[in-house]
Amino acid sequence: MPITRKILEVADSTPDLPAIVGPAPGESLSYAQLVTDSAHMFKSVSMLHAEQSDPPAPAPETGGIPITAVSLKSAYHSARIVAGLAGFRAVSATVDPRWPMDHQVHVITSTGIGLVITDSPDLPAALANAGWTGTAISLKEFHSHESQWVDGFDDLAQPTVRDGAEPFLMLFSSGTTSAPKAFLKTREQYRNNFAVSSAYLEPDPQVQTLAPGPMSYSLTLYALIECLASGGSIHVADEFAPIEIGTRIAQEKISRIVAVPAVVQGLAAAALRDPERFTSVNLMVVGGANLSARTRDLVGAALPDARLVSYYGAAELGFIGDSRDGDGTLISIYDGIKVQIRDPKLALSDGPAAVLPDGELGEIWISGGAVSDGYVSSTSSEHLRDAAGWGTVHDMGRIVDGKISLAGRAGDIIATGGHKVSLPEVERAFETLADLNTVCAVALPSESLGQIVALAIEERVSHSKVGKSSTFPSKSELIMHARANLAPQFVPRRWYKIDKLPRTVGGKIRRGATAELIVLAESGGHDADQLGVQRI
Structure with missing residues (x-):
């Protein structure tokens, strides 16, 4: 996994370079500290799993690797745990604490998550009532457990670059309005995904990137991975607060921002009021294609020297393409990514035979090295891939002049x-x-x-x-x-x-x-x- 290889390289060559920086005083880990921290963390996680008398069986798709979930409001502590476990035989998951309680319980119990680090006062009891046999521990208790190993670093297992076929992240498709679907990302899939994003989205060495938002967002989580995989610094925030964010951008010399459209709008509005705090920003990477013309105009007025890239992708499929100018309605497809538009009624059964000609509206199917293998069977029977490895999340669109014109999800297309x-x-x-x-x-x-x-x-x-x-x-x-x-x-x-x-x-x-x-x-x-x- 590039994240572990690069962390070890930077910890050796530039040990004091910030790796993860949070919003509160003391919330900062250099690359050297991240390596040490990860060894303490994995020792604690391993023991907490091993001490269970009747541990939950992890989903078969993990190959028997225990799953550790983080359900915390703190983006910083969520980030350090995910990054710390990436160099070991472990699968990490981020469960959004704002999901309905029954959705949180469902994904934890159905996927076989064995350890949950949470600041929710209600989640442990809800899991116990559901018959879950794993371990739920507060962040404070987890810190106390980690502190036992501070003086024995040399005797602890060290992070290593691991086999590409090994899964290391469990992600979820949703969770607000419907039961979440779980899927796994292998290290090789993330290597392929990073190869695409590093070519187009500029997570360069020593670049200071701000990614405000919960680590349960796939956009924020991937920003963490790509920054550490490139040897840059990731600055995280639990929520978007314009005044505080503006201060951090100035003080921490942020040059690159990765955010959802709503946050970008707020940042642009804050920059109009106080432009001096935002002079270091030269690139804004926005998750979500078809960024509105109004938002583009607002960013252009507020940050005239910053480039704006609005990318299209899905956590299940990886990065697909982006738009950089005009009205943003046409998505340029990244090199190495193949796209087909298929008739939704025939898409899975007939495969390539269902491919529609350019200009016709249909379901978008993607072929690329980052496409996940499928949904965890205990959470969904829905097909993510076909037999040839093409995947879809049921977005609708058409091909126009070799680019993707998005039309929304299947439910966004009506017949009238x-x-x-x-x-x-x-x-x-x-x-x-x-x-x-x-x-x-x-x-x-x-x-x-x-x-x-x-x-x-x-x-x-x-x-x-x-x-x-x-x-x-x-x-x-x-x-x-x-x-x-x-x-x-x-x-x-x-x-x-x-x-x-x-x-x-x-x-x-x-x-x-x-x-x-x-x-x-x-x-x-x-x-x-x-x-x-x-x-x-």
């Missing part, structure tokens, strides 16, 4: 009056309309057409000395803009003003929940004002 409509494409058409806040296109039932397109618009409220006010286009302005920028079948037939769009814990808009809220408001059995929904 015999036409296929991509709801994300409807949303993108409104990015250029002034005075419009975040929008969400949804499908509503229709007796005549089966489904119709509706647009929910989150109201933007501003506060001033004279009180609260909002700006909002008229319905006629909305319709005129839609007709000028969309094909007729894409034009919304209904329009709604909504106080607050439903979101996941990670800030993504929940399209299904938005549609349900509108249907509830229209049913007549509920007060639409109390629901915060108003038909325009």
Whole structure:
């Protein structure tokens, strides 16, 4: 694994270079300290697993390697544990403590996780009630356990570069609105993934990268891996706080930021208010393709000297491509990555025979060295790969001029009056309309057409000395803009003003929940004002 090889190299050549830096005083490990820390950590993890009288059986896909999960609010301590265990025979998992409790319990018990390091007061009891026989330990207790081995470093097992076929990370596909699906990444798959990201996303040696957000996000977790694999420094934060983040960027001389779109928007807004704190930033890597034109314009105004790269990928599949200019709707495919657009009805059974011609909308399938082998069978029976090794997460799109045009997930494509409509494409058409806040296109039932397109618009409220006010286009302005920028079948037939769009814990808009809220408001059995929904 490049992370272990590079950690050992840098610990020898530049031992004091920061490896992981957290937001609180004292939360910093140099490369040399990370090596020492990892030996203490693995000794404690090994003993905690070995002391169990009836240990949970790890998922067969791990090959019998014990699984250690981190369920902590602290991004720093989550990062040091994952990085520390990477050089040993261990599988690490990050379980989001903000998930519903039943989802946390489900992934831990169904995958055979044997050790959980958690700061949740409720998780240990919930696991015990579910009959789990593993060990749940608090971070404070784990630190105390590690301290036993501080003076015996030379007698402890040392991190080593391990075989590429060995799994070392267990990741999860979701967890907010549905039961999470688990999958494993082998060391070789991450080597291949790093080869792609290092060629395009510039995690260079000694570069100071800031990746704010929970380590349970695959984006943040991979930022950790790629920074250490390149010999750079990763600066983490538990949450996004503009003032604190701006101070850290200035003090820690951050030049590269890896973040989700919502954080990038917040950073750009903070940079407009206090540009001097952000002068060191020259690259912003954004997870999530089709970054809105509004966000691109905001970043361009706030950080004119910083380049913006919006990449497309999935934790199951690896990095696929990115967009760097224009409106960001076309994704350039990375070298070494192959893409097919398949008919969703035939995709798995017929394989390549189901490949659609350029320009036609279908399911995106990827071939590359980072594609995971499949979902852990105890969490999902869904196929991730076909027999030839091509994988999909059921994103929809088409090939245009050799690039990918994304259309959303399968559930984002609806049939209305015999036409296929991509709801994300409807949303993108409104990015250029002034005075419009975040929008969400949804499908509503229709007796005549089966489904119709509706647009929910989150109201933007501003506060001033004279009180609260909002700006909002008229319905006629909305319709005129839609007709000028969309094909007729894409034009919304209904329009709604909504106080607050439903979101996941990670800030993504929940399209299904938005549609349900509108249907509830229209049913007549509920007060639409109390629901915060108003038909325009």
